[in-house]
Amino acid sequence: MNYPPTSREVQETVDIVQRWGKVNFRDFPWRHPRRRWHGLIAEILLQRTRAENVIPVYRAFLTSFPTLKRYAEASVEEIEQIIWPLGLRWRAPLLAALGRRLYERGRVPKSIEELTSLPGVGPYVAAAWLSFHGGGRGVLIDANVVRWICRMIGRKYDGETRRKKWLIELADRLTPEENVKQFNYAVLDFTMTICIPGEPRCETCPVGPRLCTYGREKFQASASQPEV
Numbered sequence: 439m440n441y442p443p444t445s446r447e448v449q450e451t452v453d454i455v456q457r458w459g460k461v462n463f464r465d466f467p468w469r470h471p472r473r474r475w476h477g478l479i480a481e482i483l484l485q486r487t488r489a490e491n492v493i494p495v496y497r498a499f500l501t502s503f504p505t506l507k508r509y510a511e512a513s514v515e516e517i518e519q520i521i522w523p524l525g526l527r528w529r530a531p532l533l534a535a536l537g538r539r540l541y542e543r544g545r546v547p548k549s550i551e552e553l554t555s556l557p558g559v560g561p562y563v564a565a566a567w568l569s570f571h572g573g574g575r576g577v578l579i580d581a582n583v584v585r586w587i588c589r590m591i592g593r594k595y596d597g598e599t600r601r602k603k604w605l606i607e608l609a610d611r612l613t614p615e616e617n618v619k620q621f622n623y624a625v626l627d628f629t630m631t632i633c634i635p636g637e638p639r640c641e642t643c644p645v646g647p648r649l650c651t652y653g654r655e656k657f658q659a660s661a662s663q664p665e666v
């Protein structure tokens with residue numbers, strides 16, 4: 439698709455990703471948490487880490503702190519002991535402060551502004567929590583989403599692209615008003631298994647060369663190769 443894509447192209451892409459997501463949903467323990475704050479812990483632990491590595495740490499965290507009160511009482515050292523396998527000890531003070539703030543408030547807030555005022559909660563974690571656990575509409579923008587969008591419209595990207603106005607607007611257009619939770623889970627799973635870093639799996643991609651510039655160029659390049 440060209441930039442800016444037509445409304446029809448956007449809708450078609452959303453429909454395709456949602457259909458793909460229903461069939462390819464990846465089940466993780468934090469996708470059906472017993473408490474809303476469990477989901478917030480998971481989103482913080484998942485930052486810059488592999489989901490598979492987070493599973494035992496997430497379980498250990500909830501076992502050690504079965505209630506919000508107990509979590510609020512946790513020391514930085516206790517939290518460090520749990521999250522060290524992820525190599526993210528520097529997050530322990532933030533997680534300890536977050537427990538105290540959540541206990542004071544009694545619940546996880548439901549606006550992006552309030553969420554991002556919590557210790558350790560940035561725009562991505564806030565948007566993810568809101569759409570997955572808060573019943574709201576959060577627009578996910580991380581390195582995976584940037585890569586996917588830029589490939590579709592045939593633009594180069596770098597570490598700064600996620601802050602560009604055009605990228606933020608397009609991510610917003612691609613995020614539906616309804617079924618945001620399902621759509622965002624589908625985008626996470628799609629960008630981790632099909633439109634992956636390095637060499638994307640365009641051959642098995644449901645978006646394909648008609649809607650994706652990168653996919654079309656890859657298809658044309660392979661079609662022009664002489665047969666051996």
Ligand code: SF4
Binds near residue numbers: 590
């Ligand atoms: S066709 Fe390839 S580059 Fe385009 S969205 Fe699919 S996997 Fe990503």
